[in-house]
Amino acid sequence: MATPGSLGAVASARGSAFRLIGVVFSNTINDVVRLSGPGAHGITFRDVAAVVRPCANRNEQPSEAAFLDHHTLVAGLSRGYTILPAPPLTTFRTAASALQWLELHAVALSDGLAYVDGRAGARVTAIRDIAGATSDPSVLPPSAAAIESFRVLRRYATATVPVSSGTVGDGTTIATEAFLVERASWERFAAEVTAEDVRSPGLVLRLTGPWPVYDFVRLQF
Structure with missing residues (x-):
């Protein structure tokens, strides 16, 4: 069924496709819809439950504004609700096709929500500190120190995903890793990042977040 109202009410937006924002627990959908803006x-x-908004058609060209709108909305929702965020501009041709997708993947979506419930994404980037470099042979070189620091930080996370490795940009970035962290333990995780930073x-x-759990969600379509 659709909320608020019926699936027919959603389908009444004739000529509209539906942009997927994300998937939430059905017992939170009314609140999430209210926070998702007009037309949600x-x-x-x-x-x-899938949170959707009508859009012009499935062939709409992506724009920076559309990506920013999606990410801003998902970030806001994730601060108060458990959400599996959809990739930006994921579109269903009809409300019925969105419902069919939910039916097909209901078990996996329910399991995914349970897995990320009460958790948030963090990213930690290891950067060479040229000014703080030392020739002391007892100190691990930056690349090895980054590996060791990430190993230590994994103890305080539910899951981890490497995001990038190797020098990029100005050549000082060593690697970035994503961590799935209990929201209740966020301050402890942040403190451990600081401790590792001081130790090396x-x-x-550099820690950023808490983020929506994009790094740990791969919706199937």
Whole structure:
């Protein structure tokens, strides 16, 4: 069924396709829809619900504004609700096709929501600190120190995903890793990042987040 109202109410936006914002627990859909702005709807199947908004058509060209709008909305929702974020501009031709997708993937979506419930994404980037470099042979070189620091930080996360490795940009970035962190333990994780940063001369660790769990979600279509 669709919320608020019926699936027919969603389908009444004739000529519209539907942009997927993300998937939430069905018992939160009414609140999430209200926070998702004008035109937002919820399409519910059992304990999962898709948050959608009407859009002109499936062939709309991506724009920076559309990407920013999507990410801003998902980030806002994730601060108060568990959400599996959709890739930007994911579109269903009809409300019925969105419902069919929910039905097909309901078990996996429910399991995914349960897995990320109460958790947030963090990213930690290891950067060479040229000014803090030392010739002390007892100090690990920056690349090895980054590997060791990431190993330590994994103890305080539910899951990790490497995001990038190797020098990029100005040549000082060593690697970036994503961490799935319990929201209740965020301050402890941040403190551990700081401790690792202090412990490693020649290396700077930068923490960003909490983020929506993009790095740990791969929706199937």
